[in-house]
Amino acid sequence: MIYADNAATTKPSAAAIQAMLPYLEDVWGNPSSLYQAGQKAAEGLWDARERVAACIGASPREIYFTSGGSEADNQAILSAARQGARKGKKHIISTAFEHHAVLHTLNRLEKEGFEVELLDVGRVGNVTAQQVERAIRPDTCLVTAMYANNEIGSVLPIADIGAVCRAGKVPFHTDAVQAAGHLPIDVQAQNIDLLSLSGHKFHGPKGVGALYVRRGIPLLNLIEGGAQERGKRGGTENMPAIAGMAAALEESCAHMERNTEKLLAMRRRLVEGLSQIPHSALNGDPVNRLPGNVNFCFEGVEGESLLLLLDDRGICASSGSACTSGSLDPSHVLLAIGRPHEVAHGSLRLTLCGENTMEDVEEILRQVPQVVDYLRNMSPLWKDKLSGKRAFVL
Ligand SMILES: *Cc1c(COP(=O)(O)O)cnc(C)c1O
Numbered sequence: 001m002i003y004a005d006n007a008a009t010t011k012p013s014a015a016a017i018q019a020m021l022p023y024l025e026d027v028w029g030n031p032s033s034l035y036q037a038g039q040k041a042a043e044g045l046w047d048a049r050e051r052v053a054a055c056i057g058a059s060p061r062e063i064y065f066t067s068g069g070s071e072a073d074n075q076a077i078l079s080a081a082r083q084g085a086r087k088g089k090k091h092i093i094s095t096a097f098e099h100h101a102v103l104h105t106l107n108r109l110e111k112e113g114f115e116v117e118l119l120d121v122g123r124v125g126n127v128t129a130q131q132v133e134r135a136i137r138p139d140t141c142l143v144t145a146m147y148a149n150n151e152i153g154s155v156l157p158i159a160d161i162g163a164v165c166r167a168g169k170v171p172f173h174t175d176a177v178q179a180a181g182h183l184p185i186d187v188q189a190q191n192i193d194l195l196s197l198s199g200h201k202f203h204g205p206k207g208v209g210a211l212y213v214r215r216g217i218p219l220l221n222l223i224e225g226g227a228q229e230r231g232k233r234g235g236t237e238n239m240p241a242i243a244g245m246a247a248a249l250e251e252s253c254a255h256m257e258r259n260t261e262k263l264l265a266m267r268r269r270l271v272e273g274l275s276q277i278p279h280s281a282l283n284g285d286p287v288n289r290l291p292g293n294v295n296f297c298f299e300g301v302e303g304e305s306l307l308l309l310l311d312d313r314g315i316c317a318s319s320g321s322a323c324t325s326g327s328l329d330p331s332h333v334l335l336a337i338g339r340p341h342e343v344a345h346g347s348l349r350l351t352l353c354g355e356n357t358m359e360d361v362e363e364i365l366r367q368v369p370q371v372v373d374y375l376r377n378m379s380p381l382w383k384d385k386l387s388g389k390r391a392f393v394l
Helices: 014-025 036-056 069-087 100-111 129-135 158-168 239-254 256-274 303-312 331-337 358-378 380-387
Strands: 065-066 090-093 115-119 141-143 172-177 192-196 209-213 280-282 291-298 345-350
Touching: 014 036, 014 239, 036 065, 036 192, 036 209, 036 239, 065 069, 069 090, 069 100, 069 172, 069 192, 069 209, 090 100, 100 115, 115 129, 129 158, 158 172, 172 256, 239 256, 256 280, 256 291, 256 358, 303 345, 303 358
Parallel strands: 090 115, 090 141, 141 172, 172 192
Antiparallel strands: 065 209, 192 209, 280 291, 291 345
């Protein structure tokens, strides 16, 4: 099997699994308990906090463990909104191609009377710091912009956006779920106030994430309960997952440079090879892009069918995001970059990791053109295009 869907989830690394085992086998005490068996777990919790913090240039007291990226996004955005409302500030700036964990939280706030401004991401699929700067108003209470897009891989100019937010005295949150462990993060240098990350996107376990909150930024508690996470997130800590995530993040950051180089070579080959398919187009920013992300539209092809046929041939890929593949709606990200509905349905996302090889890439390049051809030959729509009854879009 060739796994090329690392933006959906990643295989837990040996280091992550090794780091989890002690908390399942021996150190299973509750970190809140005062006896030694609990305190040993509490030490592990602090150790994980220090390690996660070190990977992003934060201090351990600024790290809050959550159940994943979605919870971290919800908590960051709802906190900033609540804080803003107190001062009469109810304007929020974001982008049109955020993850649904962000967009749906913003929808909820809109219903509560907040004004949400989604910046246009253009044809290339990116935003500039100037766009953010122009949008900031005296009543803006939050800018939330993702570090890297999960579908088309665009990498946003986060340090520049951070700088204009700092200058405008507006809190800046970034959903860095696709960036953590893949791109360098320094919350100080990049002026980030709130940052979300998720264990299972960098070879850690699922169901665990972290929210970085700059000292002095107030945090709303979403889950009432005990005094865990300094009273900001009730519930007994998921120690195995937290330890696994810390180990995975550390390892991913240590191998980042080497992996990036390898991924860039594989991406180059994939883009070059898939571009040979007639009436196809690369989606997203060709340059400022996650090194392992390739996303193409193939005209006259239906995304789901493409995925099922590739699955039969041993290739795991995705069309849009996993969260939307249950529905027939085209990806909001592809629509945001101006792809027409008809083409947005025929997208293929391949996301590689350091474990993929050039042989995987060559196999993908053998299979995809065959499958695209096969589907086009079955399509009445495609026949109309070939005969000139309908126009080509790509
Ligand atoms: C996967 C993902 C999330 C959600 O993270 P979970 O840990 O699965 O809740 C949020 N944002 C982005 C950009 C993602 O890719």
